[in-house]
Amino acid sequence: MKTAFLGAVALVALLAAAPATPKPGATVHIRDDAFTPATITVRAGDSVTFVNDDDDAHTVTADDSSWDSEGLNQGEKWTHAFAKAGTIKYHCTVHPFMHGSVIVKAVT
């Protein structure tokens, strides 16, 4: 009984610590020196996970420098939440020909 009670307390604590609005995340793969898809549309508050599938280092860096994954090795991933509506352009600092966009729609 005591164990079950403690378990319930832990569960409540865990839920309280979790993000307020967990959303199913979109994923952008980095493959063959390209962001795939190059343009992705999400809702404000959503997260996007970037996964480096390449045998090379990449970064996911906002063109306005407001956020930066820093270096991602093969197999590494990085998640960023997009709070505000708008179109955010990004690139890879070690491969400047790699560009992508996240279109963030306002939640109505």
Add this chain to the structure above:
Amino acid sequence: MRRGDFVGHVAWTGAGILYVLGAEGLVRAAASAAPGAFSFVQISDSHIGYTGPANADVRGTLAQTVKDINAMPVQPTFVIHTGDVTHLSKATEFDDARSILSTLRAPLITIPGEHDVIGTEGPKRYAAAFGRRDAQGRGWSSWDQGGIHFVALINVGEGETMGILGDEQLAWLEKDLAARKSDTPIVVFGHVPLFAVAPEWGWTTGDGTKAIAMLRRFSAATVLNGHIHQIVEHTDGAIRFATARATAFPQAAPGTPGASPGPLKPAPGTLLDVLGYRTVEVGAQAAWQDHSLAQA
């Protein structure tokens, strides 16, 4: 030997003959560069931290490179690393690189590649590990040694991307070169090639033509770069360009159909053939020779 021969185009044939293309455009054969000449070594693109299939032991191949250079009977005046010392600008990668490169017998000079200045911490870690005290701006510098004027340019990290020198550095370069006589041999280092090797792969310096224009009045200018992990030579008037092999892994030849500018896994047993370093001798003329790690 005329001073203009400094920029002599030299290719080591493997048969022990050094062909020299003098300023007059004639090909001559010479047994070797002038004995007792000023010499230095260029190494590049070590990518410490890379763990992929193109080279399972990048620390080992850099250590092999250092061992080969340390075994040279006459030590070079300096060894210059032309960037991408690390793969991801991580602290442990800089520590590993410093640990290996600190065993060089000759003094070490480095310039950063784009892999050394990733994120906000990369440039700080690079500066802490390898920064030059006499550097200007984002790390560019020049010095005179052996009658030669050396210039180390930085063409990464400007505007959060690579392949740009930037107006501040170009203004500094113009002032720096203005003080040199036109017959002064000039040797320029930079990570990304100053000339357009493959712009679609980021293998060019966008404002490199401005720097090249400043070099045109010199009778002998040599530009040595890394970044593309292979030897590509180019001539533009009296200016000679050469990119260097990596110590980490090869990359595809520029323009290879279907290829991309990432690590290229070599055929089994051939890795050391495509990695290496460059010796440069400067006397009355300059000559460079590229050595593969398999030759040691």
